[in-house]
Amino acid sequence: MDQVLFWSALVIGICAMWWFKASRKQTPTQTEERTLPTGVILEPQPLLSDRDVRLYNLLRMxxxxxxxxxxxxxxxxxxxxQVEGSGRMQMLRRMALQHVDFVLIHPGCRLVEHVVQVEGDQELNARETEKRQDIRRIVHASGIHLVVLEADRFYSVRQLEEMLGLAGE
Known part of the structure; x- marks a missing residue:
């Protein structure tokens, strides 16, 4: 009986050491996966165009x-x-990688009250045009006020206030 207990303890000890050693070997490979491959260079790029910066400043005013x-x-x-069943994944896929140009967030409730989209800034193919239309439909369905601005038009601060419904405040 003592020999069975001894050999069982020995086998369990060897298995534990093998498992511990194997788990330690996985850690460096996980770290290696997080490093950049040789030759990859990452550089910051502008988030906004010159036109977008001007529009952002007008929106701020x-x-x-x-x-x-x-x-x-x-x-x-x-x-x-918020949807039941497979509709959630379908909607998440539909919204993935989509963005809006500007959002105005109420500082108290922290909810988006206005979305500003800039349209007509480039020659869009049919697919890009459909994506823009889809963004409009989604924002409209959410109940958020959507303002669409033309890219090649100049807007004054007063015009933007009126479009956002802020002129009387």
């Missing part, structure tokens, strides 16, 4: 201290998808 303004926000960052 129009909204003054009433809203927090963010640019190029993913749809999934501003909308919560």
């Amino acid at each position: 129009a909204a003054q201290d009433r809203y927090i303004i963010l640019a190029r926000v993913p749809l999934l960052g501003i909308l919560r998808v």
